[in-house]
Amino acid sequence: MIGSLDVVVLDCPDPDALAAFYTELLGLTVLSAEDDWVEIGGPTDARPLIAFQKVDSYRAPEWPGQVVPQQLHFDVKVDDLDAGEQQVLAIGAVATGSGGETYRVYLDPAGHPFCLINPVD
Known part of the structure; x- marks a missing residue:
């Protein structure tokens, strides 16, 4: 192994707003914030973090x-696609109308696509 994943960085026009969306979506918290950079993560020092630039x-x-x-998208695993859809729409996601039996595609408030997935394991 050469290294380990430390931070995934998303470009955006408003780091605070996009961090708020992803903290709600993923149950994470804001760990640090500056005018042009916000990092979110779990309650421990676990990596990787997600940053918004x-x-x-x-x-x-x-x-x-x-x-x-x-360029990149997140797959977010949920127990119920219909319930997950209502929740992400309530926090500012936009439904694209794309998807299939086990996934649906949305756009975050900055336009990055992400999927809710409910894979058949």
Whole structure:
């Protein structure tokens, strides 16, 4: 092993707003915040963290198009897709109408795609 994953960083126009969305979605807390950078994580010093970096000229990914590719997305495992959908819409996600029997695709408030998944194990 060369190293270990420490932080996943998402570009966005408003780090505080996007951190608030993901803390609600994932049950994490804000660990540190500056004007242009916010880190969230669990209650311990466990890694990796998720960070949100302010980019003044930010352009939201275009999904499913590729003019501005998504580059990365989260798969968030839930027990019930319908209940999970209601919860993410209530905190600011946008439904894309895409998905299948075991997953659905949404956009976070900055336009990054993410999926709710309920895999058949």
